[in-house]
Amino acid sequence: MTKRAVVTGASSGIGAASVRALRKSGWDVVAVARREEKLAELARETGAVVMAADITDAAAVERLARDVLAGGGVDALVNVAGGAFGVDTIADAQFADWEKMYNVNVLGTLRMIRAFLPALRENGEGSVLLLTSTAGLVAYEGGGGYVAAKFAEHSMANTLRLEEAEHNVRVIEIAPGLVHTEEFSLNRLDGDRAAAEDIYAGVEKPLLAEDIADVVAYSLNLPHHVNLDQIVIRPVAQAAAHKLIRSAR
Numbered sequence: 001m002t003k004r005a006v007v008t009g010a011s012s013g014i015g016a017a018s019v020r021a022l023r024k025s026g027w028d029v030v031a032v033a034r035r036e037e038k039l040a041e042l043a044r045e046t047g048a049v050v051m052a053a054d055i056t057d058a059a060a061v062e063r064l065a066r067d068v069l070a071g072g073g074v075d076a077l078v079n080v081a082g083g084a085f086g087v088d089t090i091a092d093a094q095f096a097d098w099e100k101m102y103n104v105n106v107l108g109t110l111r112m113i114r115a116f117l118p119a120l121r122e123n124g125e126g127s128v129l130l131l132t133s134t135a136g137l138v139a140y141e142g143g144g145g146y147v148a149a150k151f152a153e154h155s156m157a158n159t160l161r162l163e164e165a166e167h168n169v170r171v172i173e174i175a176p177g178l179v180h181t182e183e184f185s186l187n188r189l190d191g192d193r194a195a196a197e198d199i200y201a202g203v204e205k206p207l208l209a210e211d212i213a214d215v216v217a218y219s220l221n222l223p224h225h226v227n228l229d230q231i232v233i234r235p236v237a238q239a240a241a242h243k244l245i246r247s248a249r
Contacts, residue, residue: 004028004074005220008055008112009081010048011038013181014131017213018078019048030068033081055081055108065115068196076127076220077116079109082153084135084146098145105149109156112118118119125224129216130157134177134232138241161229170227172219177234178244180206202246207235 005022011033019031019042029048032055033039039050049071053064053165068074082105086097113128120126135143136150154173161171180200200206212233219228237245 002026003076003220004030004072005032005076005078006026006032006068006074006112006116007078007080008032008108009079009131010042010050011035013080014176014209014212014216015080016042017209018080018216020046021210021213021217022078022220023048025221027076027217027220029073030133032064045093055112056103058111061111061115063092065105065119068116069119073123075120075123075125076129077112077115077120078131078216078220079112080131081108081122082131082149084141086145087142089142090144093144098148101145101149102152105146106156107150109153112154113160117164117169121164121167125168125170125221125225126170128160128164129172129174129220130154131212131216132157132173132175134175134234134241137175137232140241157230168224170224172228173230174212174215174219175230175232176207176212177232177238177241178203178206179209179212180210203235203237203244204247205235205237207233 005027007015007019007029010019010031012021022029023046031039031048032053034054039052042048043050051064053060055061064215084155085100086094088094130153133150134153135147136154157171157173171217182184215231215233
């Protein structure tokens with residue numbers, strides 16, 4: 001029987017790539033994001049069902065869950081929606097940036113899990129996948145708000161795994177390092193394209209969205225009794241959070 005997944009953050013980057021990878025491996029996919037025009041393009045390309053919703057809006061998430069579940073059960077919830085905003089130090093932290101990061105990365109993920117967890121339990125072999133970040137494992141200067149949000153999401157994955165094992169719900173965490181996607185750094189740096197590109201300058205082979213999406217699909221396509229609790233993915237050039245090999249610029 002064909003399996004069905006709900007993927008958030010599906011309008012671009014790792015979310016869109018995950019929709020493509022899951023569709024390629026035979027899944028029915030409900031792709032969720034705010035930007036309807038991007039979703040429409042993805043639907044035409046992949047055949048995924050698309051639903052526009054803002055996961056920071058509790059009422060919108062409730063409507064989304066109602067509409068999705070009216071069309072049948074779900075086998076997996078793939079939480080990709082997130083983002084970083086600003087690179088200020090803690091001393092200069094902008095509360096608005098921190099609130100945005102917590103609302104989408106932490107509370108948005110929580111809203112989605114709460115909305116779909118009953119259906120995943122009912123499934124008998126449901127999966128919840130959280131896309132976190134190596135930022136949630138190792139702190140770095142100028143990353144305070146994003147580090148805090150991703151550490152919270154990492155902790156959520158660990159807690160959920162403990163709480164839902166008795167319901168046979170598999171909880172997977174994928175924590176990427178440096179991934180070159182078009183919008184992530186642009187959003188973080190308020191649209192400064194030169195500064196965004198400088199993050200990847202000299203890194204010959206950073207990870208791409210498709211690299212992470214392949215692992216998303218792989219982890220969900222494993223037999224359900226196999227749980228990849230935590231998957232840390234970095235490019236070879238990024239030996240650790242503090243060690244990144246760059247060629248001459």
